[in-house]
Amino acid sequence: MRDHTVVVGFGTKGRSAIRTACAAGLRKEQVVVIDPGARAIAAATAEGYEGVVGDATRSDVLRKAEVHRAGRIIIATDRDDTAVLVVLTARQLNPRAKIVAAAREEENAPLLKQSGADEVITSAGAAGRLMGLSVLSPAAGVIMDDLMRQGSGLDIVERPVTKAESGRSPRETDDLVVSVVRGHRILAYDDPAVGVLELTDRLVTIVRVPPERPASPRL
Known part of the structure; x- marks a missing residue:
């Protein structure tokens, strides 16, 4: 396996991270989960991911997940000292x-970071800031909570600039643009350095995700 995604920890954070990434286009067969619990790995493989049981602070366990060939690594352990290791x-x-x-x-x-x-x-x-925001500005808190929930309502997505959008300002797009990714820089939508959009740019936008329709009953 090469250029895959390794996820360390299959608790609430790890599951949510994988599901969000897969909803954005990541293929399940390109995900390897590492967790010390056999039950957690059984649950991960049942969902279609590859699994490795073991302690991810050990290099031999990381090698089993082919971390040295991975493109992305998500570390969602329960302890910060474990995450550092x-x-x-x-x-x-x-x-x-x-x-x-x-x-x-x-x-x-x-x-x-170090x-x-x-x-x-x-x-x-993040939870504390959301609670504070919800107390002082309930409407803003509802919107932020909506953005963090996957599947319906509002969502944040990153996408390439279309040919029709090239040469225009971020405000002239159909979507609500939050920022522009240009090379290795992330620019705010109103940053004067953005000027007009280029075909090589990527946009971080807020979009509305339609709710999933229930399956039609079989006759």
């Missing part, structure tokens, strides 16, 4: 992969 080991095996790690506490995010994570998502901090 996994990031260090994974980065040593694969200097090029995109590593995204979850941190329970915001104070541990810098350590995960260990080799490209992005760190703080679960406790």
